[in-house]
Amino acid sequence: MSQKVLLNSKEVHIILHRLACQLIEKHLDFSSTVLIGLQPRGKYLAERIAQLLRDEYQVNDIRLGFLDITFFRDDFRRGDKPLEANKTQIDFLVEDQKVVFIDDVLYTGRSINAALTAIQSFGRPSEVELLTLIDRRFSRHLPIQPDYRGRQVDAINQEKVKVCWMENEGEDAVYLVTQH
Ligand SMILES: O=P(O)(O)OC[C@H]1O[C@H](OP(=O)(O)OP(=O)(O)O)[C@H](O)[C@@H]1O
Numbered sequence: 001m002s003q004k005v006l007l008n009s010k011e012v013h014i015i016l017h018r019l020a021c022q023l024i025e026k027h028l029d030f031s032s033t034v035l036i037g038l039q040p041r042g043k044y045l046a047e048r049i050a051q052l053l054r055d056e057y058q059v060n061d062i063r064l065g066f067l068d069i070t071f072f073r074d075d076f077r078r079g080d081k082p083l084e085a086n087k088t089q090i091d092f093l094v095e096d097q098k099v100v101f102i103d104d105v106l107y108t109g110r111s112i113n114a115a116l117t118a119i120q121s122f123g124r125p126s127e128v129e130l131l132t133l134i135d136r137r138f139s140r141h142l143p144i145q146p147d148y149r150g151r152q153v154d155a156i157n158q159e160k161v162k163v164c165w166m167e168n169e170g171e172d173a174v175y176l177v178t179q180h
């Protein structure tokens, strides 16, 4: 296995600021907008974006929730391992709200498809957008595209993009991992 740095810590931080600013441009005071990080790895990105909005850009009253999509995936019966769900935590109504899904990587689009199904249990949003740190090009199985993207990456199917966060991996960085 070998890995190449796609984004270092400084580049990740610059991109996070840009994404936060793009959200402000569109959503202004966030009075009818909620942020939903997809479990497990979108949670870290969503927390970072929410923290930036609050601390650096003085957007108060950010509503942030986390959505687990494990049992909404179209392939969830196919694996041979027992599935472990993560926690869904949405302490507000999404009815008539603008929902922004936040995930670290967009690849086939199947996770977002599952999230679109899962969020219906919480109400009917007025619109749903997608923010992703990494958009893997030419790999979609479904017609799903991000509204806000950190970096577009070309990778072949044998490669994996790995997003690391200080909170769980001890550094903010993005790697392209190749199995040999
Ligand atoms: O567009 P998709 O093909 O659905 O891929 C995107 C998903 O892949 C990753 O999770 P993964 O399913 O690899 O699980 P992981 O958390 O174990 O990395 C990533 O965190 C996204 O949620």
Ligand SMILES: O=c1cc[nH]c(=O)[nH]1
Pocket: 105, 107, 136, 159, 160, 161, 162, 163
């Ligand atoms: O490259 C990929 C594809 C799916 N999920 C990831 O985290 N990385």
